[in-house]
Amino acid sequence: MIRLVPTPRGIPFAAGVVLASGAGTRVGASLNKVYLPLAGRRIVSWSIGSFARVPAIGAIVLVVRPQDDELVKAVLEHEVDGAAVEVVHGGRTRQESELRALRHLATRIDENVIDAVLIHDAARPLVTPALINAVLASAREHGGAMPGLAADDIHAAGEGDLLAGRPDGTVVRAQTPQGFRARPLLEAYEQAAREGFEGTDTASVMERFSSLPVRWVPGEERNFKVTYPHDLVVAEQVLTSAR
Numbered sequence: 001m002i003r004l005v006p007t008p009r010g011i012p013f014a015a016g017v018v019l020a021s022g023a024g025t026r027v028g029a030s031l032n033k034v035y036l037p038l039a040g041r042r043i044v045s046w047s048i049g050s051f052a053r054v055p056a057i058g059a060i061v062l063v064v065r066p067q068d069d070e071l072v073k074a075v076l077e078h079e080v081d082g083a084a085v086e087v088v089h090g091g092r093t094r095q096e097s098e099l100r101a102l103r104h105l106a107t108r109i110d111e112n113v114i115d116a117v118l119i120h121d122a123a124r125p126l127v128t129p130a131l132i133n134a135v136l137a138s139a140r141e142h143g144g145a146m147p148g149l150a151a152d153d154i155h156a157a158g159e160g161d162l163l164a165g166r167p168d169g170t171v172v173r174a175q176t177p178q179g180f181r182a183r184p185l186l187e188a189y190e191q192a193a194r195e196g197f198e199g200t201d202t203a204s205v206m207e208r209f210s211s212l213p214v215r216w217v218p219g220e221e222r223n224f225k226v227t228y229p230h231d232l233v234v235a236e237q238v239l240t241s242a243r
């Protein structure tokens with residue numbers, strides 16, 4: 001049975017936020033894709049399970065849609081092996097959902113009980129505890145961290161169907177969990193909300209509203225986002241071949 005291990009008194013711990021409040025329609029299912037079955041559990045349960053296996057993670061917040069409450073109940077009762085999961089209702093956008101999770105953690109962030117927060121797509125069920133640890137270590141050391149896969153193809157920018165130049169520097173494909181020191185993260189999200197800024201992911205909000213550097217750490221090929229039906233087949237193969 002997996003249980004979150006409480007960290008010794010006085011030592012701050014990290015929180016994992018698992019985002020499950022999108023609609024996830026591209027996979028073509030009649031329900032939110034993160035509740036689809038995958039190797040004996042639902043997609044979201046695998047994501048939660050990876051966070052629950054990291055001793056430095058002392059709180060897991062699951063952000064859900066209110067209409068999925070019954071599914072959430074079933075997941076938490078039967079599929080997370082006793083992990084303590086705090087449930088928060090999400091907002092209209094990814095960013096609003098993240099802000100709600102951060103506000104839920106705000107007291108513990110203010111009291112320095114939580115020093116870092118990692119935000120993860122529930123739809124990336126193959127994330128490993130090793131990657132979570134790598135992101136956390138880099139976030140604590142540098143301020144912010146994002147897993148990325150270095151793009152091995154040549155990249156060109158496009159405007160409509162016209163080529164519009166070549167991106168400078170290294171191009172990486174962004175993954176989650178994206179991790180940050182907790183207080184600057186909460187402050188950046190509050191400022192983004194006041195200014196009506198809508199980013200693409202957590203790192204984009206931090207790039208805009210925080211002076212902390214965001215480092216990228218090597219992501220994992222297996223940590224893909226289940227988006228299309230084919231992704232489910234691949235994820236099932238990865239999990240069943242690992243048994």
Ligand SMILES: C[C@](O)(CO)[C@H](O)COP(=O)(O)O
Nearest residue numbers: 094121174175176200201225
């Ligand atoms: C954050 C992300 O996973 C980076 O690749 C991605 O942007 C999430 O996309 P979604 O459409 O919000 O699931």
